[in-house]
Amino acid sequence: MSGNATSMTVLGLGAMGSALAGALLEAGRPVTVWNRSADKTKPLVERGAVAAGSAAEAVAASELVIVCLLDDASVREVLKTASLAGRTVVNLTNGTPRQARELAEWVEEQGGAFLDGGIMAVPPMIGRPGAFVFYSGPQDVFDTHRAAFDAFGGSNYVGEDPGLAALHDLALLSGMYGQFTGVLQAYALIRSEGLSAVEFAPLLSGWLAAMGSFVQHAAVEVDSGDYTQNVVSNLGMQAAAFENLPIAAADQGVSSELLAPLHQLLLRRAADGHGAENLTSVIELLKK
Ligand SMILES: NC(=O)c1ccc[n+]([C@@H]2O[C@H](COP(=O)([O-])OP(=O)(O)OC[C@H]3O[C@@H](n4cnc5c(N)ncnc54)[C@H](OP(=O)(O)O)[C@@H]3O)[C@@H](O)[C@H]2O)c1
Secondary structure, eight states: OOTTOOOEEEEOOSHHHHHHHHHHHHTTOOEEEEOSSGGGGHHHHHTTOEEOSSHHHHHHHOSEEEEOOSSHHHHHHHHTTSOOTTOEEEEOSOOOHHHHHHHHHHHHHTTOEEEEEEEESOGGGTTSTTOEEEEESOHHHHHHHHHHHTTTSEEEEOOSSTTHHHHHHHHHHHHHHHHHHHHHHHHHHHHTTTOOHHHHHHHHHHHHHHGGGHHHHHHHHHHHTOOOSSOSSOHHHHHHHHTHHHHHHHHTTOOOTTTHHHHHHHHHHIIIIITTSOGGGGGGGGOO
16 A cells, blocks of 8 residues: 555444454554544554544544444444534444434435445454455445455445445344354253264254255245245145254253244244245245
C-alpha cells in the first residue's frame, strides 16, 4: 500500500473492532481509532494507529468510518455524537435487516453514505483465508471502498438494499446454530453412557459431511416449491423415526428440548397429509 493510502476510522475496539483495525494497519492504511474504554486503543497505537479523544473526533478524521460495536443501540448512541455529513459509514456490527435499513435512512438524512455489513469470521480469522464480509447498500459506495474492505478478507457485495447483508449473515448463522444444535444433542447422548465425545467426533464429522448434500437438494426444492421428486426418505417415515430421539434421550437422562421444535413441525406436516413428500416441505410451516 502506498504512503498516500486513504485513511480510515474504526469505532469500537472490542475483539472484532481491534482485529479490523489491525488488518487495516497491516495493509498499510493510516487508521484512527476510538473506543469507549480508551485503554483498548493502546495496542493499536503501538502499531501505528492514531487514538482520537472522542467518537466525534474520530469520525472527523476520515471520510471512511468503520463501526463495530456491540449492537444497534450502541451504534446509534455513538454515531449521534458525531457529524456524519460527507462521511461513509460502514456498519459491521451484527444486527437485523430492519435495523440496517433504518440506520441507512438516518445516516443519509445526516448527509452521509451508508453500507451495512455482516462479518463471517471470528477475530483471529480477519485478514486471513476463509474470512469474508457481506456488504449491502449503494453499489458505487461499495466499489469506491472495496480495496480497503479486502484487507478484512473476501468482500461479498449482496445488493443495494442495505438490509441484505444482515439477511445473508443471519441466514448463515441460522444454518450454523442448527448444526451446533445437532452436535450438542449427539454429544449429550454419547456422554450419557460415559463414552468419549473425542472418539465419537470423527463419526459425527463424517456423517455431517455425508449429509451435507441436503443443502443443495433442499435449495432446488425450496425454489421450485415441489417436494415430491426423488423421494427416498419420506417425511412420514422420518416423523416416525424422529419419535425415537426424544424417547431415547429421556431414557438416557438427556433433555430433548433442542429437538422438540423440529419434531413438532414434522408431526404437523405429516398430519396435514404431506407424509409422502421430502422433509424439505417442512419449510411451508415456517412461512408466516
Ligand atoms: N467476536 C466475534 O466472533 C464476532 C464475529 C462476527 C461478528 N461479530 C460482531 O462484531 C461486533 C463486535 O463484537 P466483539 O466481539 O468485538 O464484541 P466485544 O469484544 O464485546 O466488544 C464490544 C464493543 O462494543 C463497545 N460498546 C458496547 N456498548 C457500548 C456503548 N453503549 N457505547 C459505546 N461502545 C459500546 C465496547 O466498548 P468497551 O470496550 O468500552 O466495552 C467494545 O468496543 C458485534 O456486533 C458482534 O456480533 C463478532
